[in-house]
Amino acid sequence: MRMRKALIPIFLAYAVISLACVYIVLPEGLDAPTKLGIGSGGWSALATNITKTTSGNLRVEFTIRNDTGDWSAMNSIENKPAILTSAGKDTNCDSVFVSTGGHRIAPGFQMRGYIAGTKAENIPQLIYVECTGSEAATGSILTIPYSYVTGQYNYYEQDKNKVDAKLEINLDEVKTDLVYPIAEAIEGLIQQSDIKIVAINKVDLSLTSVQRGESNFQFDCKTNNPGEYATYVHIGNPPVIGEDGILYGFYQTPDIISAPITPAGGTADWMTDVAVPKNVKGFYILLSVETGKARLFANYVIDITDQ
DSSP states (O other): OOOOOOOOOOOOOOOOBOSSOBOOOOOOOOOOOOOOSSOSOOEEEEEEEEEEOTTSOEEEEEEEEEOSSSOEEEEEOTTOOEEEEETTEEEEEOEEEOBOTTOOBOTTBEESEEEEEOSSSEEEEEOEEEETTOOOOTTOEEEEEEEEEESSEEGGGTTTTOEEEEEEEETTOBOOOOOSSBSSOOTTTEEOTTOEEEOGGGOEEEEEEEEEOSSEEEEEEEEEOOSSSOEEOOOOOOOEEOTTOEEESOOOOGGGSOOOEEOTTOEEEEEEEEEOOTTOOOEEEEEEEEOSSTTEEEEEEEEETTO
8 A cells, every 4th residue: 555644743752761661851832733624613513403302302313524624522511501592482401312422523624422321331413402392483493512632632731722512403404415534524534544653752553454344343453663762652442434424432531541662672562442333334533632732632534434
């Protein structure tokens, strides 16, 4: 496979000395811009299905789209209801499942579900709001308070760039022909699976193989350390998103997931996996790589649509 140039920010250096790992001290630099296109708005949403439940509640399923121009994670604000404005009346809707599941999503991508539950018991969760005993008259609007963050994940500044906002969904417009996961293509965003990524302390990270089983992907990774000190490179358990618009992979912060140590002048190999349905295709990996300094993660979209 041919090589593609990585989208790699200007590196910041960081020194951390522990029993397991030593980080090199390099001169501090400036952060490179991370915005990749399509403007600097928030998230948007489109209704995809409006139904009545067996108990008579109004259920609105919808797709959320990252229009921030940067990598972003979003979530409805806890304990704040959505508001259905219909026929001149406002109704609180307390069943609100609106989130990226904790993951940062690439700009221009859209999704309609994520993996919830627990690490031991994963639950596919569609994005929807349910309003008890309500009707959607002509001209109805659903308003959802939410917050989002943009940019790289930084353990030490997890709420950096956090914004509170509101989604407003016109229920007269229901879209049934959306294409997932890319709503708007951004030049240079998608990387091929043979990419070599420069990670923390200039360690090279590469994806050596992608294997698809009956119900999962297995990703084999390799790091090459040209430096004089042993180094960890955390990538977490990368999620994937495909043509069904569901983001697969239970979220855990990437800095707490075990990673092997790459010895000075040596290499390390390891594997991650993610459960996916057998019949879904068109997947991309949303990869976070510890880059620049400890617990700071750069983001990459890796094309595995041929799997």
